[in-house]
Amino acid sequence: MGRWTAFKPRGHFSYTSQTIKKQWARLHAADCVPLPDDADILEAWTLFHNGYFEEAxxxxxxxxxxxTTVANKATCVYATLLEPNEPERLCLLQSACxxxxxxxxxxPEDPNAHYLLAYALSRYSRGISVAQALAQGLGSRIKNALETAIALQPRHADAHFALGAFHADIIDKVGPLIGNMTYGAKRETSLQLFQSGFALHPHSPFGLVEYAAALLMLEGDTQHAQATKLYRQAAALKPLDAHHYLKISLAKNGVPG
Incomplete structure (x- = not known):
């Protein structure tokens, strides 16, 4: 694999291993990663939040x-939001999987181990055909991983958002009947999961963007105005780190990520 595309604007975030401790609770409000005791792991997370994804x-x-957690998070975020080459993106996501x-x-007791497995699998499945994803059983693996993450850490807002998006995506791809019969995917469950996520983290750019996309998948053009409103809410947020910056940039263009 070649060098990773640099996050721009490079240097926009300048956390240090000391200043990041003060912002840790805000930065990890959605995934509940505990503040590391190990200085090297804290440094890896500092690199991640500053946008040095390859180095992290x-x-x-x-x-x-x-x-492993920070390595997988850096790989998934980079592959999803910055890597321009599709084969390279899929290769990176496979390695993260x-x-x-x-x-x-x-x-097995780490909720983010399961969450990041689901994250990598879901982004990988978007890069292959629906038939391939179904044949490989990726849908069941994603659902099981997210449900496990929530069971281990009920306050994991990102897992709630991702599982809500999963239900909507399945219904969009195979229809409500087959989606329910095969995966237990339901419109009502999707909407409930998003509401649970927002109760935990009401100003999540990830949640707002994913919810907008889910509404369009579940309801079509009738939700266009609401989806646009959600994208605008996400676009108006002040980014806390490089990951937030990239998600908010997508929201400004009305693009799910």
Whole structure:
């Protein structure tokens, strides 16, 4: 794999290992990652929040199991939001899927091991055909991983948003009848999961963008005005870090991510 495309504007965020501690609760309100005791892991997360995704991934991988969460988060965010080459994107997501799968087995009590497995699988499935995704059983794996993450950490807002998006996406792809019979996907469940997520994290750019996309998948053009309103709400937010910056940039263009 080649060098990763740099986050721009580079240097826009300048957290240090000390200043990031003061913002940790805000930065991780949606995924409940605990503040690391290990200085190297904290440094990897500092690199991630500043937009140095490749460096964060490399440092996380060098720390073996302890750095898997930040390495996988950096890979997924980069692949989804910055990598311009589709084959390279899929390759990166595959590697994250493999690491996350191993992580769920070695650390089954970590909700973010399961959440990031679902994140990697869902973004990978978007890059292949529906038939391929169904044949590989990705839908069931995504759903199980997200439900496990929520069971382990009920305050994991991002997992609620992602599972709500999953239900909407399944219904959009295969229809409500087959979606319900095969995956238990329901419109009402999707909407309830989003409301649960917003109760935990009402100003999440991820949640707002995913909810807008879900409404369009579930209701079509009748929700165009509401989706536009949600995108505008996300676009008006002040980014806390590079990941937020990229999500908010998508919202400004009305693009789900």
């Amino acid at each position: 991934c490399q440092l996380g991988l060098a720390l073996d199991g302890a750095g 493999e690491r996350a799968t191993a992580h769920t087995l070695s650390t």
